[in-house]
Amino acid sequence: MISAQAPGKLYIAGEYAVVEPGYPAIIVALNQFVTVTITPSHDYGRIASKQYQENSLYWQRQGTELVFDNRDNPFHYILSAIRLTEQYAQALGKPLAIYHLNVNSDLDSADGKKYGLGSSAAVTVATVKALCQFYDIEMPKDRLFKLAAIAHLDVQGNGSLGDIAASVYGGWIAYQAFDRDWLASARREISLTDLLTMDWPGLQIELLTPPESLRLMIGWTGTPASTSHLVDKVALFKATRRDDYHAFLRESKACLQRMIAGFHDQDLDAIQKEIAVNRQLLNQLANLSHVTIETKLLRTMCDIAVHIGGAAKSSGAGGGDCGIVIINAAKDLASLLKEWEHRGIEPLKLNVHHVIE
Structure with missing residues (x-):
């Protein structure tokens, strides 16, 4: 069994301005986590969350595509992370497999209170980390940030992705967003593998010591x-x-x-x-x-x-x-x-x- 976790976050300062490239924010990662576990499977895969037991999602493969049994699901960020990470795995020549993926989060309280600690970002990062372990892909932090940022942006459509940075790097960080318009254009012209290794205009992530x-x-x-x-x-x-x-x-x-x-x-x-x-x-x-x-x-x-x-x-x-x-x-x-x-x-x-x- 493979397990990966990513922490939640809180913004300290710089909100709203940070959605624009070149405008900094300070964010902190917190010691509450989303944990993703992956276990190999054969005929079908399951995506499940301890928090959403009634909404487990079952899937099979048709070629490289994941085909789902039920259309209405709360797992959009996980699915986006799977899609992007498997696209990257394929580009590296890794054969795709079937697995069960389980999610457990302590970013919300046991009685369901939502604290706003960035669970969508943490689950995206943890899913990418776990799948990279599963497919034996080396994933430095800068590439992990970029892959998780693309996956998250594909679902949310806006935001600075600073919460992704906090989940990847931990601690206190100063963050400036990349140019999202540039990324949208670059994705049409540049391969995913090249995109993850190149500099992104405007992106700055600096660890701070309080x-x-x-x-x-x-x-x-x-x-x-x-x-x-x-x-x-x-x-x-x-x-x-x-x-x-x-x-x-x-x-x-x-x-x-x-x-x-x-x-x-x-x-x-x-x-x-x-x-x-x-x-x-x-x-x-x-x-x-x-x-x-x-x-x-x-x-x-x-x-x-x-x-x-x-x-x-x-x-x-x-x-x-x-x-x-x-x-x-x-x-x-x-x-x-x-x-x-x-x-x-x-x-x-x-x-x-x-x-x-």
């Missing part, structure tokens, strides 16, 4: 949000208010560059200052685009943390889900946690996950 005094806290507000839906709404604003949108991009880039410098300088105060600036920029974007990024409960969560000396903001697309707090590890957090509990905000006991080479 100051020792930095503590990351995560609060969950209990309201799941649809990232794709919110990103689509901001795209509409981009089309109709170009000057305002480009001003937001410029200010976000400058803020993130100062924040990344804070990581390089091990300067917690500088990082906290720019978290506050990024929160303000996102709230301005929300007001201009009529998109709810910082919900009332997210605002309460952040304000409680700021009151005791932390820097806080929504994480990811907003509209619910999680907020993050960057605070000095020496602070007494009892009052913050008590106030969060009183307001119905759940602290998530998660740590940063570092990928071991």
Whole structure:
């Protein structure tokens, strides 16, 4: 049996701007995982998830194609990852096989709460990793990112793919998106094997080391949000208010560059200052685009943390889900946690996950 896992993620800063090539974000990988296992089979294959037992998917082969018994399934990202990875395996001369693929995720709680930790990206990365092991394909991180990014983009259609980068590289990363229009053109002209080994315009991934005094806290507000839906709404604003949108991009880039410098300088105060600036920029974007990024409960969560000396903001697309707090590890957090509990905000006991080479 082959097993591979990929961690979930949270955005620290740079949301919305990061969907544009050349505009940075900071993302962190967390120690909650999607695990994919593969076992060889003969006559038919099964794709199953512990979380969706009633929706197991059975398939057979017709040549190199996977043929499915039931058309309606919740496994689009897994299927896209299989399709792309097997296309790559074929290009490398690997014979295709039949197998059972099982998925288990701890990115959501045992009672089904969705925390917004990037499960679609993690399941895509874990599926590609497991299949590469199964087909005995060496897959360095840069190629793993590119293959998983293509598979994810084929399903979601938008987004920065920063969550894929976090699941591949782990730890704290500074990320800038590649040019998606270039990729769409390149896929028509360039083979998949060449595409995975060449540089992608705009793509930058840098591992960051946080100051020792930095503590990351995560609060969950209990309201799941649809990232794709919110990103689509901001795209509409981009089309109709170009000057305002480009001003937001410029200010976000400058803020993130100062924040990344804070990581390089091990300067917690500088990082906290720019978290506050990024929160303000996102709230301005929300007001201009009529998109709810910082919900009332997210605002309460952040304000409680700021009151005791932390820097806080929504994480990811907003509209619910999680907020993050960057605070000095020496602070007494009892009052913050008590106030969060009183307001119905759940602290998530998660740590940063570092990928071991």
